[in-house]
Amino acid sequence: MQRVVILGSTGSIGVSTLDVIARHPDRYQVWALTCQQSIDKLRQQVELFRPRVVVIGDADAARQAREQFRAIDPQLEVLQGSDAMEAVAAAPEVDTVMAAIVGAAGLEPTLAAVRAGKRVLLANKESLVMAGPLFMQAVRQSRSTLLPIDSEHNAIFQCMPVQHREGLEQCGVRRILLTASGGPFREASLEQLQTVTPAQACAHPNWSMGQKISVDSATLMNKGLELIEACYLFDTAADRVEVVVHPQSIVHSMVEYVDGSVLAQLGNPDMRTPIAHGLAWPQRVESGVSSLDIISHARLDFSAPDIERFPCLRLAREACAAGGTASTVLNAANEVAVQAFLDGRIGFLAIAELIEKVLSACDFYEPIDIAAVKSADAQARDKAVALLP
Numbered sequence: 001m002q003r004v005v006i007l008g009s010t011g012s013i014g015v016s017t018l019d020v021i022a023r024h025p026d027r028y029q030v031w032a033l034t035c036q037q038s039i040d041k042l043r044q045q046v047e048l049f050r051p052r053v054v055v056i057g058d059a060d061a062a063r064q065a066r067e068q069f070r071a072i073d074p075q076l077e078v079l080q081g082s083d084a085m086e087a088v089a090a091a092p093e094v095d096t097v098m099a100a101i102v103g104a105a106g107l108e109p110t111l112a113a114v115r116a117g118k119r120v121l122l123a124n125k126e127s128l129v130m131a132g133p134l135f136m137q138a139v140r141q142s143r144s145t146l147l148p149i150d151s152e153h154n155a156i157f158q159c160m161p162v163q164h165r166e167g168l169e170q171c172g173v174r175r176i177l178l179t180a181s182g183g184p185f186r187e188a189s190l191e192q193l194q195t196v197t198p199a200q201a202c203a204h205p206n207w208s209m210g211q212k213i214s215v216d217s218a219t220l221m222n223k224g225l226e227l228i229e230a231c232y233l234f235d236t237a238a239d240r241v242e243v244v245v246h247p248q249s250i251v252h253s254m255v256e257y258v259d260g261s262v263l264a265q266l267g268n269p270d271m272r273t274p275i276a277h278g279l280a281w282p283q284r285v286e287s288g289v290s291s292l293d294i295i296s297h298a299r300l301d302f303s304a305p306d307i308e309r310f311p312c313l314r315l316a317r318e319a320c321a322a323g324g325t326a327s328t329v330l331n332a333a334n335e336v337a338v339q340a341f342l343d344g345r346i347g348f349l350a351i352a353e354l355i356e357k358v359l360s361a362c363d364f365y366e367p368i369d370i371a372a373v374k375s376a377d378a379q380a381r382d383k384a385v386a387l388l389p
């Protein structure tokens with residue numbers, strides 16, 4: 001029986017994780033759930049999964065939950081705040097941690113799980129983008145098992161040889177082909193992009209996801225973050241990772257070998273597949289995802305991304321090449337810009353413009369510890385906020 005903590009259980013990934021877990025009560029037991037403030041959803045999850053602990057970020061929401069949840073389970077511990085999230089992620093009772101908080105807030109709880117040597121299912125790509133070298137060093141030191149949940153990285157992991165941690169060169173890997181749906185505005189002109197609304201940006205054609213990653217998918221920053229994520233996860237340089245636009249989202253990514261073989265992982269676009277893979281690896285379990293009807297799909301298209309219309313991809317490549325805190329700054333500026341777009345303060349095209357300005361206003365350095373990463377993150381946020389209209 002694996003005891004599982006879900007960080008960010010009320011979000012899109014959290015809900016999909018619980019859906020998979022519910023299919024296998026003999027294999028997985030939910031030990032803790034965490035969320036920022038959506039306690040109505042959390043209450044339903046508590047009723048169904050009966051965790052031992054819940055952690056809520058927001059203090060008011062935690063107070064309300066303490067009163068409300070007592071009636072469901074008087075034994076349930078209701079904790080509050082980010083320190084408590086780190087504590088449950090590292091608790092000795094726990095085997096597996098699903099890291100599904102959105103954004104920079106996920107870094108420290110995810111790292112706490114890594115440092116405690118847990119099996120970590122990584123959905124929170126921002127933590128790798130912010131602190132890749134320190135994060136991967138912690139993985140090696142603690143011998144934590146890190147399993148990628150982002151569908152592309154999970155696909156790449158599935159197409160890699162078992163011994164890929166010894167180095168891609170030694171394993172005969174030539175390059176990684178990272179697929180991108182192209183988002184809702186794949187065919188939109190620059191002129192049309194000027195006036196798109198948050199609702200349009202959040203309506204992804206293939207995937208149902210939280211708001212932040214939906215906007216990231218629309219700007220292609222999601223692919224930029226994933227490029228950086230891939231470099232850290234598979235210890236490779238950015239020029240070995242090619243982004244390929246594939247609007248059907250059936251091929252979730254590919255790995256090319258020196259002999260010319262290209263291995264791909266295919267499936268319906270449903271996050272329960274990579275989640276089930278991460279939960280059960282190296283075994284396989286049912287995920288609830290229907291069989292791929294490849295005949296009805298009939299054709300799969302591939303093309304190069306357009307960096308003119310989607311400059312976020314170029315900014316991410318540049319930040320990746322610059323190294324050090326450049327990708328920390330990229331991530332922080334993006335989080336501020338996306339929130340400002342969702343709040344109606346800036347237009348869609350201003351997201352990339354703001355990030356570019358913040359990147360050119362910041363000095364980058366090699367962070368020696370997480371405090372240095374947090375300081376680069378905070379400075380970039382301050383600069384981004386100051387540049388908002």
Ligand code: NAD
Pocket residue numbers: 007008009010011012013014034035036037038057099100101102103105123124125126149150151207208209210211212213271
């Ligand atoms: P979401 O917005 O649906 O859910 C986010 C979760 O994090 C919620 O439970 C929320 O309560 C919690 N949260 C938000 N702010 C927090 C804070 N400050 N402190 C603690 N908890 C906080 O997001 P999502 O779509 O489920 O994405 C989660 C992560 O997984 C992101 O990093 C995203 O990039 C990644 N991811 C998501 C998908 C997807 O299909 N949704 C796919 C690949 C990767």
Ligand code: MG
Pocket residue numbers: 150151152226
């Ligand atoms: Mg992805």
